Amino acid sequence: MTHQDLLAVAQEFESPVYVYDAETIQKQYKKLTDAFKQVKKVKIHYAVKALSNISVLKVLNSLGSGLDTVSIQEVRLGLEAGVNPKDIIYTPNGVSLEELEIAAKLGVQINIDNLSILEQFGTKHPDIPVCIRINPHVMAGGNTNISVGHIDSKFGISIHQLPLMDRIVENTGMTVNGIHMHTGSDILDIDVFLYAAEILFETAKHFKNLEFIDFGSGFKVPYKKGDIQTDVSELGKKLSKRFNEFCKDYGKELTLAFEPGKFLVSEAGKFLVQVNVVKQTTSTVFAQVDSGFNHLIRPMLYGSQHEIENISNPKGKERFYSVVGYICETDTFANNRRISEIREGDILAFSNAGAYCFSMASNYNSRYRPAEVLWHQGKAHLIRKRETFEDIVGNQVVIEL
Numbered sequence: 376m377t378h379q380d381l382l383a384v385a386q387e388f389e390s391p392v393y394v395y396d397a398e399t400i401q402k403q404y405k406k407l408t409d410a411f412k413q414v415k416k417v418k419i420h421y422a423v424k425a426l427s428n429i430s431v432l433k434v435l436n437s438l439g440s441g442l443d444t445v446s447i448q449e450v451r452l453g454l455e456a457g458v459n460p461k462d463i464i465y466t467p468n469g470v471s472l473e474e475l476e477i478a479a480k481l482g483v484q485i486n487i488d489n490l491s492i493l494e495q496f497g498t499k500h501p502d503i504p505v506c507i508r509i510n511p512h513v514m515a516g517g518n519t520n521i522s523v524g525h526i527d528s529k530f531g532i533s534i535h536q537l538p539l540m541d542r543i544v545e546n547t548g549m550t551v552n553g554i555h556m557h558t559g560s561d562i563l564d565i566d567v568f569l570y571a572a573e574i575l576f577e578t579a580k581h582f583k584n585l586e587f588i589d590f591g592s593g594f595k596v597p598y599k600k601g602d603i604q605t606d607v608s609e610l611g612k613k614l615s616k617r618f619n620e621f622c623k624d625y626g627k628e629l630t631l632a633f634e635p636g637k638f639l640v641s642e643a644g645k646f647l648v649q650v651n652v653v654k655q656t657t658s659t660v661f662a663q664v665d666s667g668f669n670h671l672i673r674p675m676l677y678g679s680q681h682e683i684e685n686i687s688n689p690k691g692k693e694r695f696y697s698v699v700g701y702i703c704e705t706d707t708f709a710n711n712r713r714i715s716e717i718r719e720g721d722i723l724a725f726s727n728a729g730a731y732c733f734s735m736a737s738n739y740n741s742r743y744r745p746a747e748v749l750w751h752q753g754k755a756h757l758i759r760k761r762e763t764f765e766d767i768v769g770n771q772v773v774i775e776l
């Protein structure tokens with residue numbers, strides 16, 4: 376998408392607005408599947424929580440992707456998008472047995488991540504095959520909020536509990552058709568990933584009826600110049616080789632599964648905002664925009680750095696700005712950033728706005744959540760309307776006083 380395309384979107388649908396480029400999603404999907412072409416059966420389950428718009432799910436479905444879901448509502452969004460329930464894996468954390476049963480009834484693959492539910496589910500439904508989420512206790516990623524494989528993590532069943540896992544499976548007569556890990560959303564190091572994979576292969580030998588091994592995700596994408604990104608082609612080469620060897624030992628051609636969110640959609644997204652005020656203080660120049668952490672919380676929540684470009688004045692002289700939102704508490708998108716000269720009314724474009732941006736948006740300060748647009752085959756399609764005051768008051772029950 377060119378600057379002109381983006382400006383046209385901002386003009387037509389107004390700001391703030393999220394725009395997703397379908398072609399970038401397709402490119403990332405292909406990059407990943409190409410990296411694993413040495414493996415006969417590969418299945419990608421896109422992690423819906425990254426960006427859950429139904430039209431985006433349809434794009435991924437059309438590419439052949441399945442879905443990874445973490446709530447029953449995400450399962451239902453996938454079904455709305457026309458995804459076959461067999462291509463949906465349900466990987467919740469700490470949900471009730473009832474919710475798992477609802478998902479099972481919808482025909483999706485269940486992934487269980489604690490022994491208590493494993494035993495209860497296996498006892499009640501020994502005929503429904505399940506996947507088990509293993510915690511290999513491998514530290515991956517620099518951010519403790521998104522690293523989920525460590526010893527204190529609430530995710531998965533510890534590999535040290537393998538004997539009890541075996542016993543439950545045997546006693547209930549249930550079938551384990553897959554094993555899974557997801558070590559965190561920020562893998563820097565391929566060797567760490569391969570080490571965790573070895574632990575998963577060891578664990579896999581315990582189960583005789585496997586159909587797939589799911590290696591989760593954690594692929595890192597660059598946010599700014601010089602950022603390390605996961606070299607998926609190198610990972611593909613190394614892991615494919617090991618996976619094929621393992622299948623030979625196991626005596627069966629298993630499916631290699633992944634469930635990336637960020638990798639598939641992060642770079643496809645741009646967030647467009649308009650500058651309301653340029654405010655000079657004694658220490659900095661603020662560009663105050665018509666949005667805030669209610670729409671894009673990642674900089675405040677994770678300290679993440681989204682590149683910001685002034686697409687209204689891309690050739691302007693560069694100056695330093697702090698880009699801030701309109702929320703009534705500290706609400707900083709970027710500090711001391713070099714951006715081409717900003718004038719009031721200019722449109723700024725945030726990069727990497729596909730993953731965990733709209734899906735984490737809220738109505739804080741009673742603001743409307745933005746519109747979403749899909750750029751598909753050279754055309755802009757509105758895929759979510761901007762909210763209205765009705766959305767703010769619609770569910771409120773006003774009492775007589």
Ligand SMILES: *Cc1c(COP(=O)(O)O)cnc(C)c1O
Nearest residue numbers: 422557560592593634635636637
């Ligand atoms: C969040 C999540 C993912 C996706 O992580 P990304 O870093 O976006 O690729 C995959 N699997 C599970 C179980 C998750 O919770």
